[in-house]
Amino acid sequence: MKLIAKNVNKSIKNRQILSNINLSLEGGIIYGFVGRNGSGKTMLFRALSGLIKIDSGEIICNNKVLHKDIDVIDNIGLVIENAGLYQEFTGFKNLKLLANINKKINDDDIKDAIRRVGLEPNDNRTIKKYSLGMKQRIVIAQAIMEKPDIIMLDEPTNALDENGVKEIRKIILEEKKRGAMILLASHNKEDINLLADKVYYMKSGHLYDGR
Amino acid sequence: MSTYLKCIITSLLWGVLESLFYLRLNEKIILSDIIFQFSFLKKYIETPYIIDMTIKFLPYLIFQILFGTCIYKHFCSASNYYFSRCINRTKWLLREAFLLYTYVLIFLFCMLAGGVMVTVITNELIFDLESIILLLYYLIIYSLWLYLTTLLINIIAVRFNSSVAFIAIAGLEMGCIFSLVLWENVLPLQDSPFIDRNFLFLQLNPVAHLVLAWHSSFIEKLNMRINIYYQSFDLNISVVLFLLLSIIVTVVGCIVVKRKDLIMANNESGV
Numbered sequence: 001m002k003l004i005a006k007n008v009n010k011s012i013k014n015r016q017i018l019s020n021i022n023l024s025l026e027g028g029i030i031y032g033f034v035g036r037n038g039s040g041k042t043m044l045f046r047a048l049s050g051l052i053k054i055d056s057g058e059i060i061c062n063n064k065v066l067h068k069d070i071d072v073i074d075n076i077g078l079v080i081e082n083a084g085l086y087q088e089f090t091g092f093k094n095l096k097l098l099a100n101i102n103k104k105i106n107d108d109d110i111k112d113a114i115r116r117v118g119l120e121p122n123d124n125r126t127i128k129k130y131s132l133g134m135k136q137r138i139v140i141a142q143a144i145m146e147k148p149d150i151i152m153l154d155e156p157t158n159a160l161d162e163n164g165v166k167e168i169r170k171i172i173l174e175e176k177k178r179g180a181m182i183l184l185a186s187h188n189k190e191d192i193n194l195l196a197d198k199v200y201y202m203k204s205g206h207l208y209d210g211r
Numbered sequence: 212m213s214t215y216l217k218c219i220i221t222s223l224l225w226g227v228l229e230s231l232f233y234l235r236l237n238e239k240i241i242l243s244d245i246i247f248q249f250s251f252l253k254k255y256i257e258t259p260y261i262i263d264m265t266i267k268f269l270p271y272l273i274f275q276i277l278f279g280t281c282i283y284k285h286f287c288s289a290s291n292y293y294f295s296r297c298i299n300r301t302k303w304l305l306r307e308a309f310l311l312y313t314y315v316l317i318f319l320f321c322m323l324a325g326g327v328m329v330t331v332i333t334n335e336l337i338f339d340l341e342s343i344i345l346l347l348y349y350l351i352i353y354s355l356w357l358y359l360t361t362l363l364i365n366i367i368a369v370r371f372n373s374s375v376a377f378i379a380i381a382g383l384e385m386g387c388i389f390s391l392v393l394w395e396n397v398l399p400l401q402d403s404p405f406i407d408r409n410f411l412f413l414q415l416n417p418v419a420h421l422v423l424a425w426h427s428s429f430i431e432k433l434n435m436r437i438n439i440y441y442q443s444f445d446l447n448i449s450v451v452l453f454l455l456l457s458i459i460v461t462v463v464g465c466i467v468v469k470r471k472d473l474i475m476a477n478n479e480s481g482v
Contacts, residue, residue: 012474043474049295051473071300071469083291094289101296142292 001027001062001149001181003048003073008057010047010205017043019205021057025183027149030176032196033185034210039202041185042081045152048183049076061150077143077151077180081158084135087128091138092121095145104146113145114138118167132159140168144175151175152183157191169195214277215314221277222318225270226325239335242342243436245326246349246423253424253439255401256394264388264418271357272381274318279364279377281314282307282464286369286471287479294473301465308362308461315357319350341433348446349423355453356421359460360384366464369471372479387418400440410442420449 008021018040025031033041046052048059050072059066061073085094095110111121117137127135136159143151153172157165165188172195176182186192192199199210233240233248247253251267254260282304285293297303323346330336360380367376394400398409413419426446428434438444 012472046291046473051291051295053470053472071298072295074298076295078291078295080291084288085292086288098289098292098296101293102298139292 001179002060003150003181004058004060005048006058006060008047008059009055010043010052011055016205018047018054021047021207023048023200023207025181027181028176028179029197030172030182030184030195032192032199032210033183033202034187034189034192034199035185035202040205041202042154043205044202044207045078045080045154045183045185049073049078049152073150075146075149077146077148079139079143079153079156081154081185083139085127085138085142088126090124090126091119091130091134091141092123094127094138095142098142099145102146110145113141116144116171117141118164133161133164136160137164137168140171144171147178148180150181150183154185155187156184157186157188165191214281218274218277218314218318219321221273222270222321223325225273226322226327227329229267229322230326230329234330234333239337240330241337241339242327243339243345245323245330245336246342246345249323249326250349250353250423251418251421253437255439256391258392258395261388261391261395264391265385268384268388270322271353272384274315274357275361275364275380276377278311278314278361279380280368280373281311282362282365282468283368283373283376286473290473300469304465304468305461308358308464311362311365312354312358315354315361316350318357319353341430341436344428344430344433345423345437348450352421352423352446352449352453355450355457356417359453359457362457362464363460366460366467370467384418387416390416391418400442406440407442410440410444414444414448419444420452 003023003025005021005023008018009016010018021044033044035041043052047054050059050066050070053067061070064070066073086097089097091114092110095114096107099105099110114121117140119134119137119141127138130138136156140153140156143153156168156172160168169191172182172184184191184195201208201210229248230245233244251264252260254263294300327336364376364380367379394409394413398405398412400406400409400413403409413425419425423446424437424439426444426449427438427442428446
């Protein structure tokens with residue numbers, strides 16, 4: 001699994017969001033992205049996954065060019081900061097709706113993913129009634145349930161208690177061991193220090209090499 | 212209650228309600244009479260008729276409200292997670308558009324079924340060839356119109372937001388209905404030396420294509436049953452017009468959806 005970004009640029013309403021981004025990423029590695037609010041981390045994830053179009057440059061995943069050969073990267077798990085699920089449905093129903101798009105997994109796989117993040121698959125409460133921590137966990141469950149090749153996690157430990165943070169870190173390491181390419185954006189320095197094999201810094205849409 | 216169930220119940224109820232307007236005890240009713248009732252009547256343009264038309268527009272407006280966000284809703288909650296799994300957005304939209312057209316047909320069938328069911332209980336309902344042909348024209352013209360307007364609401368909502376979409380389309384439809392008053396006074400269709408010209412202008416009003424009784428047909432017997440203005444306004448013109456518009460709206464929809472940047476997780480709230 002390879003993900004390459006070449007000279008990627010994106011501006012929105014005359015403001016440069018991503019500036020000359022170059023990346024070469026492989027499976028089985030955790031890439032950490034750090035930067036202030038508004039530095040472009042979330043937009044980078046959106047661009048790499050195909051949710052937004054880029055103005056110039058190329059994003060290539062396994063020799064397929066994004067927005068030419070494919071609209072979005074196949075087999076990707078995504079957690080975007082502040083992006084929620086369907087409030088009127090239960091956690092299980094939300095994941096089932098999403099799983100039905102590509103029909104790669106069955107109900108048992110969905111329930112396994114929900115249990116992995118420390119939630120109860122048979123919980124009849126709708127997402128609206130979930131706490132912030134529970135909402136974060138269910139979003140992580142939807143990202144990992146289809147065992148994707150690429151996992152992009154934008155602030156995955158937000159709103160989680162100490163135990164929750166440990167559980168999610170454990171999941172991230174398990175996914176890395178499975179061979180997934182993991183992109184992790186976090187303000188939590190401990191997350192980056194403990195998990196990331198390679199670190200990038202983002203500032204005003206520019207990407208800089210870290211360790 | 213799911214949207215689809217609401218749609219079926221609304222259409223059945225409205226069909227039954229409409230039947231109260233044309234039921235005459237101990238009389239035979241021809242199917243085409245029922246179709247005229249659902250296709251904005253068989254009347255000349257006058258102010259009271261325009262008011263009638265606005266009321267008869269209600270069930271179609273309800274359908275547009277129920278399904279005006281059936282595609283757009285995917286750009287609100289969970290949009291990032293939904294579309295990160297959508298490998299080909301064009302195929303996705305075409306599938307959703309096909310589903311929408313199916314619901315339009317179910318809606319129209321249920322509405323007619325509601326009206327026919329009541330008629331069959333209280334009167335003798337006559338099915339003749341002209342009625343069946345008119346029924347087919349009604350289903351084709353109305354299904355295409357309802358499909359393209361509802362899809363357009365969804366597409367405008369994706370591009371801007373749902374308020375803009377509903378105001379634009381419902382506003383346009385109401386505007387077209389109210390503008391018919393022009394053909395009562397300014398561009399009369401009776402007792403005027405300019406009837407042909409005025410009738411040509413009428414065909415520029417999209418709503419005129421929904422009134423089957425103003426049309427003509429190359430089928431002689433059907434033409435005698437409709438065509439109250441004795442003008443040339445073939446039913447097939449309306450079929451072709453709405454079919455073309457449906458194709459254009461679908462293509463535009465594919466382009467809008469494909470190019471949509473999912474910068475916000477929820478298009479409606481802006482978060």
